[in-house]
Amino acid sequence: MPADDKQKRATIHDVAKAAGVSAATVSKVLRGVKTVREDNAERVRAAVSALDYRMDPIASGLRGEQRRIIGAVVPDLESAFFGRLVTGLERAAEAAGYHMIVATSRESEAREADLIQGMNDWRVAGCVLVPVRSERGLGARTLRDLDMQAVLVDRVSADDAFDTVSADNHTASAAVADFLVRLGHRHVLLHGATQISKAIRTRLEGFRERALALDPGMRIDELLSDAPLEDQRPAIRDYFAANQGTDRPAAVFSLSQQSTLLVLSEIRRMGLDVPEDIALVGFDDADWMQTTWPSITAVAQPVTAIAERALGTLLARVEGESTGFPVQYLEPCTMLVRQSAGQTEKAPPRRSRNGGQ
Amino acid sequence: MPADDKQKRATIHDVAKAAGVSAATVSKVLRGVKTVREDNAERVRAAVSALDYRMDPIASGLRGEQRRIIGAVVPDLESAFFGRLVTGLERAAEAAGYHMIVATSRESEAREADLIQGMNDWRVAGCVLVPVRSERGLGARTLRDLDMQAVLVDRVSADDAFDTVSADNHTASAAVADFLVRLGHRHVLLHGATQISKAIRTRLEGFRERALALDPGMRIDELLSDAPLEDQRPAIRDYFAANQGTDRPAAVFSLSQQSTLLVLSEIRRMGLDVPEDIALVGFDDADWMQTTWPSITAVAQPVTAIAERALGTLLARVEGESTGFPVQYLEPCTMLVRQSAGQTEKAPPRRSRNGGQ
DNA sequence: CTTGCAGGATAAACCGATTTATCGTGAGAT
């Protein structure tokens, strides 16, 4: 077959010529501006499909101010939580007629700031940021400096420049404290094996406050580290070696999914039984947790709700419907009671209160 | 503080003026063209940093032909496999000085084609596609029609238009057959619970061929479905209800990660013990599989190798270093022998052969 | 002394859309 490859794609002028109107008119039809006579509009539409015309978003973006693109920056895409979050964001964005571009900061604040600069260069309408550490990090500062529209998600508390959305870590962790205390546990290990972010701190405090309120004599140990996962096993072993017999904690509350897996693995290796020897509750549910034996009691985060809320508030700002001062949204978590914590009294699955303000 | 907000960002002309040269010269310096006198180049660089100048990628892209952007389209981001794949791609792209934009087809071929059209509109230099079904799907056809540079990944076999990269599903599945047959199992259930893609079919055939070659009397049942996960439980129960006693398979080979989880869960629910009552081997390893009890024997995919290979071959095409006909790359998998299949003889972890051509 | 040529710099055209300023037309008002 002969090469008719190199026919370059039709421009708006080609369409204009074919329809017998000016380029400006075509542009109006394409963008749905109403001041065009219907017969002209019809001829334009015919020409568009006859020529297979597609608007060039780059040329379009050069002059036009507002782009219909939302940027998202997340710490990584290897954990199911962010994967689902991004999926939810993308779905919501699309439903509102926006495109999404995603990038990962790989837990680096410098990269985070770079990516945001890049998104600003591409003139995104707004940006969803899951900060590496907190709302006071480099990424958030860059957003502010660049005067961008944004919403901060997950590893955040209230902020004075941007809306924030996260799981209600504090309330959910308090519910875990309720649960463990009611089961009679008076010595708990709090274990955090990931980036010590705002979310992790909030979970920690939520638990600690409630537990101490219920029983001031409660013993709460902490084992926190953001070292690479495999390097953390020795620390766990050391801890248990140093706390044997009556000093061994009655329960572990692991503050992240990776943390849960790590602790479970080490508990197994020590030959302890869950929940007979030690109870385990994890923050952040995973699909394997209901299948493993024993199944793991965990706090499930409302990922979809977070995604929808985040995109909703962002778009409200972008489209100018919302102009008030920043709001912090706390989406309620669900605690899935399974086997790993035992159960002396039949506690119904608890829902944490909805947050607000 | 007074509002000095609205000072718009510096353009290349501002830099030119500040440096006392023309815009064309600035452009050359920025792109590293050599035909600029060093003292001029130096003044330009000084002006750039003095004015905080950043090149506008949109304006730049309008005239310039080649963009330094790679697009990636994956079926979803909720499974760890694609998450890690994307991370690997992004890292490799960045190392080569490219940016990446990711989008998810959500297992829809129509969406897949749309996304590719969109990436073409944005003039990406090349595209990494993990097709929803196979290299003959709508996405691949669109790539061909648009005459784009691309590499097809994961759910593919050889193609006559694009390089393809995937795990060596066939060889790895044959190794699983070796393994199960050597353990004495003569009745195996093959279970596939996800989109029945090319990869799943290849795994199935790889197993079947080797197993029948080793023992022509082997009984191999299949349970395949791409229905929503939770709707598939009844089918599993029905199967086991219809195949009890001596008809019960001695082993299950689950062809995807979700499949493994689903089967394990149902086996548990039936009160069967793994591996005493039934052996289980899964394709695609997950981090929880080494921690659960029993730990799961699984085939680990070389995600990083796949990502690097994919981006490497794509860039070779994009940069014109490679122009030969398409190559199929098969990256070797690793079989992680754990508890779920039992072990009468001590089989060392097997490595499948490297594929090629 | 003239011509040729290479190295560097630049003004102007260009990319493909959007936006602005202008213009023609016909209906309604005076």
Next chain:
DNA sequence: ATCTCACGATAAATCGGTTTATCCTGCAAG
């Protein structure tokens, strides 16, 4: 019959870089 005004349509300016065609300068060759 003349003047407005609203409505559509359009030519031209614009966005911010890249590319092209041209120009200048100085030096070597004829």
